[in-house]
Amino acid sequence: MKKNNQKVFLPQTLKPIDIQEEKGYAEKDSLNNGIEEQQLILRGEEIASLLRQKGLQSPIVNVQLEKERQTKVEAIKYHFQKILQALELDTTDPGLHETPLRVAKLYVDELCSGLNPDQFPKCTTFPMQESSIVFQKDIPFSSLCMHHFLPFTGHVHIGYKSNGKILGLSKLNRVVNYFSRRPQVQELLNKQIYTVLQAILDTEDVFVRIEGSHSCIHVRGVNQQGTKTISQEAGGVFKDPVYLGQYFHKM
Numbered sequence: 001m002k003k004n005n006q007k008v009f010l011p012q013t014l015k016p017i018d019i020q021e022e023k024g025y026a027e028k029d030s031l032n033n034g035i036e037e038q039q040l041i042l043r044g045e046e047i048a049s050l051l052r053q054k055g056l057q058s059p060i061v062n063v064q065l066e067k068e069r070q071t072k073v074e075a076i077k078y079h080f081q082k083i084l085q086a087l088e089l090d091t092t093d094p095g096l097h098e099t100p101l102r103v104a105k106l107y108v109d110e111l112c113s114g115l116n117p118d119q120f121p122k123c124t125t126f127p128m129q130e131s132s133i134v135f136q137k138d139i140p141f142s143s144l145c146m147h148h149f150l151p152f153t154g155h156v157h158i159g160y161k162s163n164g165k166i167l168g169l170s171k172l173n174r175v176v177n178y179f180s181r182r183p184q185v186q187e188l189l190n191k192q193i194y195t196v197l198q199a200i201l202d203t204e205d206v207f208v209r210i211e212g213s214h215s216c217i218h219v220r221g222v223n224q225q226g227t228k229t230i231s232q233e234a235g236g237v238f239k240d241p242v243y244l245g246q247y248f249h250k251m
C-alpha cells in the first residue's frame with residue numbers, strides 16, 4: 001500500500017468509495033487520478049480472435065458481417081418468402097403477407113445479433129485485492145439450435161473466484177445473452193462463455209453450467225417433452241468437486 005484514501009469501485013454500486021490504507025483492500029496501480037478501473041477491456045473483435053485461436057468460434061464468415069443490416073433483412077425476407085411458397089402457402093394471405101419481413105427482422109435483430117462483434121458488451125473489470133467467490137445462478141438464455149434453427153432455452157449458472165479482478169454482476173448476464181444470440185450448440189455456447197470469462201477475469205477459476213431445453217428434441221421424432229440437457233465447464237479450483245460442491249450445490 002502506497003497511499004491513503006485509495007478508491008475502489010464496488011460492482012453493485014459503481015460508485016467510488018474511500019478505502020483507508022490499513023484496511024488493505026485496494027492497491028493503486030494506475031496513473032488515472034485514483035480511479036481503479038482496469039484499462040484492459042477486451043473488445044468484440046479481440047474476443048472473436050481469442051475464440052478462433054482456441055477453435056471455439058462459431059462458423060462465421062467474416063465478410064458477411066460487413067453487410068448492412070438492411071441488406072441482410074431484404075435477403076432473408078426474399079428467401080423466406082420462397083420457403084413459404086415452396087410449402088405451397090398463399091403468401092398473399094393477410095396472416096402470411098408480412099411474415100417474411102417479420103422473420104427477417106427477428107433473425108437479424110434478435111436471434112442472430114450475437115454474430116456481430118460490435119454487440120459484445122463492454123466488460124470493465126474492477127480491482128479487488130481480497131479474493132472473493134461469486135456465484136450467479138439461473139441466468140435465463142434463449143438461443144437457436146444450429147442444426148434445426150429451432151430455439152433452445154434454459155438457465156446458465158456461473159461462478160468465479162476472483163484473481164484481483166471482479167466484474168459487474170449484470171455483465172455476466174450480458175455475456176450469456178451475447179453468445180446465446182447466434183445459431184449454436186449448447187456445448188459450444190458453454191465453452192464460449194467459460195473461455196471468455198476466464199480471459200476477462202484473468203483466472204482459470206471459472207465455472208459455467210447450462211441447463212437447456214431443446215425444441216428440436218421436443219417437437220421432432222421422439223417428441224420427448226421435459227428432457228433437459230446439462231453441460232458444464234469447470235476450471236482451476238472448481239475442478240475439485242468437493243470445492244465446487246461447497247458453493248454450487250448448496251445454493
Ligand SMILES: [Zn+2]
Nearest residue numbers: 145147148216
Ligand atoms: Zn437441434
